Amino acid sequence: NRRFVLASRPHGEPVAENFRLETVEIPQPAVGQLLLRTLYLSLDPYMRGRMSDAPSYAAPVQIGQVMVGGTVSRVVSSQHPDFKTGDWVLGYEGWQEYALSDGQGLRNLGTKLNHPSRLLGVLGMPGFTAYMGLLDIGQPQAGETVVVAAASGAVGSVVGQIAKLKGCRVVGVAGGEEKCRYVVNELGFDACIDHRAPQFAAQLAAACPQGIDVYFENVGGVVFDAVIPLLNTKARIPVCGVIAQYNATELPAGPDRLPLLQSLILRKRIKMQGFIIFDDYAPRFGEFLQQMEEWVSQGKIKFREDIVDGLENAPQAFFGLLQGKNFGKLVIRVGNE
């Protein structure tokens, strides 16, 4: 049983030494327990937060503890009445090949499951985040302009496509030409701007001739800087993530622009609201899943997975996620079905 534990806390960008690969014996389930074999492990930006012991909405991973993470697994053996050998299970078993569980927090998905990795992406936590953040906080209306960054990624791709289904003009922001082409040609956004282009702010303004009514915040940093002057009166900003800041060790250089932002929020009556998906919306997961399965099966929502083979490659893949090297929902294939 191989597993990654947190070896040390990063300062700035995480590095390989922050993780340690351990090999331990495969545990045996006692009465009331079951043994799970991990097939797919989700890698997500929030994991950067768990590596740090700065105050957050969730407790940090302790040094020496297995790194946390969403998983799709199969039951190897069970002494638990609700699970039997061969069942597929959605859980939170972290960066390891085998896990012992008492069943808490697990969803039994039965013995037949098509496309298991989708439950970590479009039909799972990231898709749910896009759905609730956009529809409940963003409240997009037909004809409005919606902007979302990390637009080819797990959350952003779904945000933009739902906004299109609601009749909005949708402008994505992504890193590089290839991602931008995909966002427009495959996902059907109206435009997509490369945030690394020197003329980024001017290009974003040109792509939003009617201003911005909903800005779904995934990244912060220079993208938010370029969005601010384009915001319309009564704009809504669901604050989902600020990945551009996750490795920051100090405040950005330059003048303090907080007073400007506050007066803008006041004058334009802008609503800016953060949310943490399962803390705020857990009871609505069923509604989301039903709707998203329908949209995916009808081809109305498309998605892309970036699947990396082998648990040993999880740290490198995770570093890439924080640098925009992933292209689509990042998932580690830990074991073969």
Ligand code: NDP
């Ligand atoms: P993605 O699949 O979109 O992957 C992350 C992407 O972020 C990268 O591919 C890159 O895309 C972009 N990125 C990374 N660094 C920067 C940077 N410095 N500036 C601009 N873009 C950058 O990840 P997810 O869809 O899983 O997550 C998107 C956001 O949603 C994250 O901020 C995450 O923390 C947040 N989130 C929040 C949740 C909540 O409950 N509030 C739940 C789930 C996710 P590119 O190459 O296009 O720049």
